[in-house]
Amino acid sequence: MKYTNGDIRRLGETIVKNNGIISDDELDLLQDYRKSYTEPLSATFNQLVEIKNSVGRDGIIAFRLKRIRTIINKVLRNPSMQLNRMGDIAGIRLILENQNQIYKALKLIETEFEISGKIRDYIKDPKRIGYKGIHVYVKDKQFGKRIEIQIRTRDFHNWSTLVEITDLLYGTRLKELGYENNPKFGEFHALMSSDLELSKVQANQVYELLHETNFISKLSQTFRRNNEKVKKQWHEVLPRSKYFLIESSTSEIPSLTGFVDYDKAEEAYFKTYKDDPEALIVLTAIQKPTFDQISVAYANYILSYHTFIKDIEPIIKTLAIEALEQGKIYRFKKIFKTYEELEANGILHIWTGKADIFVTRQKNRLLLSSPDKISSRKQKLIRKEIHSDLQLRIANHHKFISDIKPLIDGESIKSWICRSFLKRNGKRIKNRLKELEIEFKN
Template identity: 30%
Template sequence: MAWVTPLYSKERVKRAGATLFDDDATDDQFEEALQVLNNWRSSHSYPVNTFQAGLRNKMSALGIDGLVAQRLKRIPSIVAKLERFSSMSLSRMQDIGGLRAVVSTARQIYQLRDSYVLHSKFDHVLVSENDYIQNPKDSGYRGIHLVYKYNNRKGGATAYEGLLLELQLRNDIQHAWATAVETAGVFLNQALKSSVGNERWLEFFCYASSSFAILEGSPVLDAHKELSNLQTFVKMLELETELEVIKSLGMYNTLVENLKDTNRQGTHYYLLQLDATAMNVSVNGFSRESLPQATTEYLEQEKLAKNKPGVQVVLVAAQSLAALRKAYPNYFLDTGKFVSRIRRIRAMVERGDELKTLKVPRLGRAPVKRSR
């Protein structure tokens, strides 16, 4: 397997990140910075793949069915994050390499979390843990994030020592919510995922998050704690009607299904390009051995998409095209599960269910203690 290894020092990577914001940088300096960034990003593939294999083994041992996918962070997302957090450097960004598990229930999320934090015996270092289920973000985002520093001296992969990667654990409905936010952001051409954009849309997603949490027995957002279940549902539905959320998202669910067949023998990496304006997704498949070619093509496609509103490119890994579509539905404009949950809540309200005394499933565990 031809894995990409880091060719530059962390100090050089840090300078490359700064060059991306240097108005005085020449075209050659900017191009060189992109090449450094791409090598640094591509180098995360090996540790992410190692964790991906471990994640699948853990899920199998626990008897948990779910989706696993991995991705290398898009350059526009890297640049936007560096811009939002002025104190951050490219060499210290924690989620350039990321992998995701999507399972059925919150209980399964915590089973996986505990298998890493409490029971893992590997040498990789847990840098941080964020429980966004018990403590959801103000935006409404939920899930558990674990950030690890790669440490595998015994295995001989010393070139990747110290690289950071992020593991996201979500259940289906948390994933559906996050997908809807990203999809709406694409078509509104606003960074809703980063809480930037139309305030009414952001408010709607906050109420949707709390509404979904009520059905799952998870904490609502702090801003909604004084509201009854019914009040929370009604406010969400009022905003849905005002913004025509279901209609808007539904317009983009008519994506042409006949994608290029990349599910041939040996395909592991998928290069996706979403053109929201043309309502089209293209998918190119690469084998494990073709990772260097895939990452080079990734960078070239990002350059071409730079000044095209509504065009996004991402390189991800999954076991099949079907699994890819489930793990990254936002790139296939698929918000079906989110819309279905909204309709379910509307039906409950219209039926006049006893929402104030609504019985919901509990998580079945004590609040998570933060790791030091």
Template identity: 25%
Template sequence: MPKHALRKKLRKLKFEAIVSQRLKRAPSILDKLDRYPQMKLSRMQDIGGIRVVLSSCDDVYKLVMKYKHPGFPHKLKNEKDYISNPKDSGYRCYHMVYEYSNSINSNYDGLMLELQIRTKLQHAWATAVETVGTFLDHSLKSSQGPREWLDFFALVSHAFSYVEKTNGLARFSDENQETVFKRVKSEAKRLDVVGKLMAFRQVIKNVTTDKRQGSIHLVVLNIADAQVTIRTYSKSAIGQASDDYMNEEATINAENKKQVVLVSSDSIELLKKAYPSYFLDTQEFLIQLQKIMSTKFLHKQLGLFE
């Protein structure tokens, strides 16, 4: 499921999209194996994968249909529509898991790869969850951490479902849109969400990049030092990039907390858009949250006039 094939589909559909490809971090793999003891590493669905961020839910489903078209060489093993059926946490995205087939090199046959397709709004929500989780030192995206924050993000996701006209969370089904929007405003003020996220954005004072050319990037987020370091590699240097990635992973412990990701992206700017949580950038989430908290926006959503 190479990126160039995905880009070809996106060009045919004339979609604007953010595309990135990454390997799952070793601690994430270990955490998942710990939470699901029966899971085998060889069958884990998302060790490698591609993420696509599109403008709307309509675009998401059009791309999904392209990947279900006869003639696609990889075998669809599993799919989850977390947009129509969001997780209890509020997570929304379309997942497609493929068994990889390579006509040139059979050594890659059978590898499980995951395609994640989400909207910009869903991406902004997920970024905020990861960023707050980083500072709370809890994996909020895995539903681990303070209940008040888990409940807040679930509530916001439900509010966003009104904006995108998709299914919301069952736990809020008895509340109408006006009540939900007002609850978001109340909880956001109680938790000082806007103030905290604005402060988080100021934490990273320095983003250090090298001058090398390439499409493979090793990103290291060091909270303690308020530093993001990006190392860039050419495709021919993937071996060195992988070694450096593993060396960085090996330094992570309780005293030396940092986040490391090895990704493929055509530029640093696209990298920042695809993985804003590694730059503690929740600007898009803040914009959308403040819209939800606006009385004028609520009236527009409800078809009312002031």
């Protein structure tokens, strides 16, 4: 379909005028405009792969065209903005290990590309909700298209995907609208993004929101539901797949499909959108993709694990000890139950965290299987890794309990209640671990 910049500008005006409702012909025009970024995006991506490799070979790099629904929503939020001037229709995300690598990558980008517009450094000046990263716009040499590059550390990226998971699980729009969309969740994410140690008041604020919204349970249930099935979908994609269509949902297992051909992947994306404009679906490409990489890059779509489960544990432990020090037994028990849930997830992840191993449970047995035959040597290695990880987790748990014991050694009724409570907890954990017999199923 042939079109001019004026056609695209008028399409944006129509979107605003009709409150986001557009005809089939207008939708086709919007899709053609999106796809016009494909070639310049791919060329820019290939250049950035070289920069990534020179700065941090272990980094993750992925690209995507902005989702149709997100484009429409952005036009509605910014009615004075011309659609043909929207700068982030094509985007590349570069996830590196640390801030030093980020600024090295930025210098190379400034050297090798024509920079278009202001570089936004949200590391030096984070958004109110806590977002950190660098956004730089470059202009493609051949087509003159503007491409957005986002550079983040893994920690910054993990925080960002947690915001998007919150949006999905609770129907918020924090990513689009920021802190003001939901100040309670906004403050929670702002605190979780902080490099500073949380004060007692802030730590309590975090816990109260987790408790009030049942956040840990909701997250855990979603991850447990998805892990094995999404992993199996990954192993069913074509070996040479470079493009991935991921559709997520609060109630269904995420859908992951691989494509060798980009045009076919775009056709599948567009068909899915037309069938359900509200579908949460993304089409992406990842350099040398692995399940671990796609799980990190799109944790908010894959929904099978998030580092938040591990990151929140020290805060919960500190709050539990503080509750005991203040003699608040009911509060201690409530917080400790949250810790138990985190602990259960941590133990489960020891088995499920391996990308090439599927885990199913039959009564008191865990059955471990793989798309490829598991040799005796590999079985032995897996058992050794699981045992080592499990021993470390048990040691950390014992250290936590040893920190608690001096606080409940007295003869008071409160001390007795706490000791009884912890004894029952200890039995539950011991029985849970005893029951989990590992069996390999080839």
